[in-house]
Amino acid sequence: MVLLCATGPGTLARAGAPGGIPDPSGLGIQLLEAPASRRDDPRALRYIVDHLAPGSTIKRKIKVVNHSTERSRVELYAAGADIAENQFQFADGRTANELTEWISLSKDRVTLDPKESVELTATVQVPPKASAGEQYAVIWAATVPAGKPRTNVTIVRRVGIRVYLDVGPGGEPRSDFAIGEVVPARDPAGQPSVTVTVRNTGGRALDMGGSATLSDGPGGVRAGPFDVVEGTTLPVGGTGVVRMLFPADLSNGPWRITLDLVSGKVKQSATGTITFPDPGGTGRRTLLDRLDQDRWLWASALAAVVIALCCVVLLVRRRRRRAVEAAVPTVGARTGR
Structure with a gap:
């Protein structure tokens, strides 16, 4: 039997956004949450992007939506991925790697009526002796053909959320x-x-x-x-x-x-x-x-400081002038006898 897979580039919706954007297959997948430290990172709202020390565990909520007009059986699983030729490339089928061995899903198979959705939890548990470095995977939602195939070709379509996980002690490596x-x-x-x-x-x-x-x-x-x-x-x-x-x-x-x-x-x-x-x-x-954006930020900050100092100097001079004027007696005051 020949298996044809149509794969998507990853989740197409921002974490926390309502609904999911459909794939041509009628499936949609959406990451529902991101860590507080990454909520201003567009990649972390779209993919699971994190840095963990060995022995750490994270959980992420995911939504899968059936946008089609037919009932669909959907399988949920993690499969390996890599970066080659400057592209994020998906492994065939359910091919595993080290990272996929650390990923577990709260559901592995669901049946969705038209327009129905389901939420699940993805858990990433890094072993205490995990290899250091960045690893890649995809959490997939794939349609399951109903009944027995009438031909030797079965079309399976899937949509997924990329996982970029860096493992190592201490803080996260700098990106630039x-x-x-x-x-x-x-x-x-x-x-x-x-x-x-x-x-x-x-x-x-x-x-x-x-x-x-x-x-x-x-x-x-x-x-x-x-x-x-x-x-x-x-x-x-x-x-x-x-x-x-x-x-x-x-x-x-x-x-x-x-x-x-x-x-x-x-x-x-x-x-x-x-x-x-x-x-x-x-x-x-x-x-x-x-x-250099930092240079312009520093220049703007310096200009603001200079303006503030000028204002302080002018204020001090004005107060001194008023104090001097108040201390000098008027002519009328000296000739009052």
């Missing part, structure tokens, strides 16, 4: 990345694009996102922002590219491009000048100037 070369291009049909080299300089895997904005174009034209084409996941120490597509009628330029790239809470920005080539060509490789 660096923006490298930018290459403008046009395909033979004339659609412009930009590829950006990104290097993972931190200690956790990165799911790259973000956008590009074009300004100072011919006639002062501004365009964007244009979102990054998602799908690039960089392993620790890895280097890859992210890509942005632009409208075909966009002129060659020159343009000032501003990149705002992000993975979770980590953000980096850079700016520079690019020129798109003619159709079928590749433009000049360019290194952009980094926009």
Whole structure:
């Protein structure tokens, strides 16, 4: 029997959001909670992202929804995953790895009526002697075909939530990345694009996102922002590219491009000048100037301090002047006898 699997990239809803966004199979899956320390991290609202010491345990609530108009039998399980060729890649079927051995689900099989949902708990229990480092898995909800198959092909569709778990003593490794070369291009049909080299300089895997904005174009034209084409996941120490597509009628330029790239809470920005080539060509490789957000924050804070000091100085001078004026007797007071 041949088994065909249609796999989704992970949960499509933010933790705590109502409902679940459906997959073409009619299934939806949603992470319902994130740790308090990560509620401002978009990745942790979408995936299970955590750092645990050996011997630790976490629990996460998950919702599965049947968006179809038919009753569905659904199997729930964890299977292995890895990062290869700068993509988060799922293992075939129920292939296990070390991380999946630590994951247990409160339900492993449910039957859902149309529009019905069910909640379950995923428990991740890290052994005291667990291997250090980051590991990957997916918690899947998969449809189970009803009855006996009439052909030798069975189609199983599934949706899942990615798990990124770093194991080790102490605090979590820092996440960071660096923006490298930018290459403008046009395909033979004339659609412009930009590829950006990104290097993972931190200690956790990165799911790259973000956008590009074009300004100072011919006639002062501004365009964007244009979102990054998602799908690039960089392993620790890895280097890859992210890509942005632009409208075909966009002129060659020159343009000032501003990149705002992000993975979770980590953000980096850079700016520079690019020129798109003619159709079928590749433009000049360019290194952009980094926009140091910390530098601007410090500059803003320093400016606020300077303004506050100036206000204090003016206030002190005004009070001293009033005190001097009050101490000097008037002419009428001296000639009162």
